[in-house]
Amino acid sequence: MDHALTLRSVTKRFGSFTAVDALSLEVPQGCIYGFLGQNGAGKTTTIRMVMSIFHPDSGQISVLGHSDAQQVKDRLGYLPEEKGLYKKMKTAEIVAYFGKLKGMDSKTANLKARALLTRYGLGDWLDKKCEAMSKGMGQKVQVLGSIIHEPELVILDEPFSGLDPVNRDTMRDIILDMKNQGRTVIFSTHGMEQAEQICDYVMMIHKSKLQFAGTLTAVKKGRDLGIQLDYDGDGRALQQLPGAKHVNDHGKSAEIFLQSGQDPQQALRWLVDHVTVKRFDYREPSLHEVFVRTVEEANAKLALAGGER
Amino acid sequence: MANKTLLVAQREFLENVRTKTFWVSIFIVPLLIAAMTGAGALLNKFKQVQRYAVVDLGKDDLRQRAEREFRQGDLSALFKSMSDLKANPELAQLAQTVGPQASGAEPTGEQMLAVYEWYAKQPPEVLARIADLQTSQKFHYVPLAELGLDKQENDVEALRKSLDERVQKGDLFAYVVLGADPVHTLDGFEYISNNLTDVSLRSSYEGALTRIVQKERIRDAQISPKVAKHIQQQVEFAKKQISKTGAREEVKRENEIDKWAPVGFVYFLFIAIMSITSLLLTNTVEEKSNRIIEVLLSSVSPGQLMHGKILGIAGTGLTIVLTWVAFSLLSAYIVPGLMGARGEMLSMIFAALKNSNYLIAFVFYFLAGDLLYAAILVALGSVCNSLKEAQNLMQPVMMTLFIPLVAMVFVTQEPNGLVAKVLSFIPLFTPFTMMNRAGGPPEVWEYVATSILLVVSIWIAFRAAGKIFRIGVLMTGNPPKLREILTWLREK
Incomplete structure (x- = not known):
């Protein structure tokens, strides 16, 4: 078994609506793989098929070498998009419970639960009821509950949603720790910054079809280099930059793409004259840019092909 | 590695045991009995002279x-x-x-x-x-x-x-x-x-x-x-009955109370089964609405989940029922001594409670009725998304239960009559009606036949509930119509 997860031309329809269309994917062992896509693109459906909650209409799925995830249930960790907890249970108790359901024996589960919660900052909450937790803390408990049994493959559906920066960092640490232990982590997210920070591979689904998949480098290949600019001043001035193909202005920072043949040094000189330049970087486009660009291109293709489904 | 169904059951059980409702249910029986015997006298004391x-x-x-x-x-x-x-x-x-x-x-x-x-x-x-x-x-x-x-x-x-x-x-x-x-x-x-x-x-x-x-x-x-x-002088019949050995013997007050006792048992059977199964219903709906179901299903199969829940909750119910039985046995032996003369009526009532036929029947029919209704309600709960929807679906169930309740006194008066016999063979009513007829008592073949029917229905109910639960539990949106549910039943 080389890959942790393989999908071959997987399709899923709900009535007349195609949620996932001929998706093929390979997730190597021990990597961190990001699933990207707009809301409703098909990420959660794909994940549910991997977990054998839904069954594909066609195609094959291989999870840890098995065609049915149910057979390797205890070696998988899963955190669904809509997350829930038993309100009246205590945190250590519920994390241990999830471990026991995966086959851990009682004693180990109890010890591990307490250790995990303490390690990630919830040591004071071991014996408090889940309903006493804030959203961020609850989400941490949920993630820990899905990994307590040391699964080989972990699938997290939007683990970062609704978290504040500190909690996001903790979540990131949890994921990185898992990778360092040799586990494979798949997570879906809308946070491009997170994905860029930790993913080894990314894939993107748009309206049920795969748009790209591969390492960050591979995915960014062939795309225009862009100027990453942090500045102070009037953003509208940026639009006047001679030779600019398009500008993503985020207010205090911007991503500027030049027409082919234009010299970035020229651009820098012009910018220094028109705004206060705080940082100037000439490099690969950000994942955010890749994402937005891909959506644009895909929609254009669909429009050409004769309109929406 | 513990059996997953048992793990689910254990969690359910422990969570229920920690609630206030559980302890209240256990103590409701002594409170009810005390209230019933004391209420009349107490109320009268408050009347104006x-x-x-x-x-x-x-x-x-x-x-x-x-x-x-x-x-x-x-x-x-x-x-x-x-x-x-x-x-x-x-x-x-x-x-x-x-x-x-x-x-x-x-x-x-x-x-x-x-x-x-x-x-x-x-x-x-x-x-x-x-x-x-x-x-x-x-x-x-x-x-x-x-x-x-x-x-x-x-x-x-x-x-x-x-x-x-x-x-x-x-x-x-x-x-x-x-x-x-x-x-x-x-x-x-x-x-x-x-x-x-x-x-x-x-x-x-x-x-x-x-x-x-x-x-x-x-x-x-x-x-x-x-x-x-x-x-x-008033004519007063000397009341007699024919014993099992064919002898004519005097009818004592205790005998009369003994024959009416099943009514009390049926009433408590109702309370027990209804509260336990509605607990199951709300529990299932809650798990759906707080979205923990999906996580659970990545570790246990729907079958294990459903059986675990039913087991855990039936276990809770059984604990409550057994404490009731233990309590009534305890008071049957202790209270009459304590109360002396005044406790005459009470001790006759307790003597009826001591009747082991009644107690065994009570526990058996509780379990059977509990399992049957649990299967039905867990299936109902799995297709609902909110308590409100669940309560709407409960209406027909409650209406059906009215029948044995309304027939309670009637069946006690004619334990082996036509109505009693017909009701006994309808599995949904069997636990209540057979408990009700315990004073009759019904013949052995009736016990056997109705029990077999009951067990078979429970098995069918579990199979059907499993199929409905499997699908319904991940559904969101409006509860499915009856027709749709029937198609699920036809699937493997």
Whole structure:
């Protein structure tokens, strides 16, 4: 078994609506793989098929070498998009419970639960009821509950949603720790910054079809280099930059793409004259840019092909 | 590695045991019994004393005699209450003369006569002061002098007008007019009150007057009291039944209570099954609405989840039921001793509870009914997204349950009748109806047949529920129509 997860031309329809269309994917062992896509693109459906909650209409799925995830249930960790907890249970108790359901024996589960919660900052909450937790803390408990049994493959559906920066960092640490232990982590997210920070591979689904998949480098290949600019001043001035193909202005920072043949040094000189330049970087486009660009291109293709489904 | 179904069951069970509802349910039984036995007496204590006056149109002081007769019921109460005897020296003395059985046992005819004679010599005012006499506490005779109306005694119309006023104002509960010549005519006896619903005063007084008037008429007709008693004797059947061995034996009060006891069991069966299964329903819906179901399904199969829940919750119910049984057995052995004479009725009730046939049947039918309804309700719960939807789907279930409830008394009266038999063979009703018929008792083949039917239905219900649960539990949106559910059942 080389890959942790393989999908071959997987399709899923709900009535007349195609949620996932001929998706093929390979997730190597021990990597961190990001699933990207707009809301409703098909990420959660794909994940549910991997977990054998839904069954594909066609195609094959291989999870840890098995065609049915149910057979390797205890070696998988899963955190669904809509997350829930038993309100009246205590945190250590519920994390241990999830471990026991995966086959851990009682004693180990109890010890591990307490250790995990303490390690990630919830040591004071071991014996408090889940309903006493804030959203961020609850989400941490949920993630820990899905990994307590040391699964080989972990699938997290939007683990970062609704978290504040500190909690996001903790979540990131949890994921990185898992990778360092040799586990494979798949997570879906809308946070491009997170994905860029930790993913080894990314894939993107748009309206049920795969748009790209591969390492960050591979995915960014062939795309225009862009100027990453942090500045102070009037953003509208940026639009006047001679030779600019398009500008993503985020207010205090911007991503500027030049027409082919234009010299970035020229651009820098012009910018220094028109705004206060705080940082100037000439490099690969950000994942955010890749994402937005891909959506644009895909929609254009669909429009050409004769309109929406 | 523990069985996953058992893990789920264990979690359910522990979570339920920690709730307040669980402990309340366990203690509801003793509370209910205490309340039921005590409530009536307690409520009566809060009633206002009913003040009444008497206008006696006759010349023979019928009033005095009627008063005594009216208060006669207190005598038995006197006899049964040792503390009263101790408190009142005259009574204590009397008790000694009457005999050592004065405490607890039914007084003999002669004892009653002796006490009555003593009683007859006391003015009513003295008797009224003796504490704890039932009628004294409820009915208070007010002499006309106390009302300031003795001056009017000779002007009946004026007197009555004044009394009418007192009744209207509420100062008097009622007043009574005794006819002038009761021996020859019963005209002129009136009871005036504005309270038309509490008739205890009126009927007790009427009864007392009837007895007095009868005695007067007997005397007037010069019939000897002995002959009169002979004439007035009531026919009372000696109740008998045929035992299993074919012998004719006496029917005791305990036997009668024993036959009615199943009603209590059926009632508690209802309470137990209904509360446990509705717990299951809300629990399932909650797990769906707080979205923990999806995580659970990545570790356990829907079948394991469903069976685990039913097991855990049935276990909770069984614990409650067994504590009830233990409690009733305990009190059956302890309480009658504690309560002495007063506890006679109670000890007869507890004796019925001790009946092991009833207890075994209770536990068995609880389990069976619980499993059957649990399967139905967990299937219902799995297709609902909110408690409100669940409650709507519960309506038809509740309506169906009305039937055995309504038939409860009827089935107890005719345990082996047609209605009872028909209801017994409908699996949804079997636990309740067969429990209800336990006094009959039904024949062995009926027990066997209905039990087999019940077990088969439970098996079918579980299979169907499993299929519905599997699919329904991940669905969101409106609950599916019945037709859609039926297609799920056809799938593998």
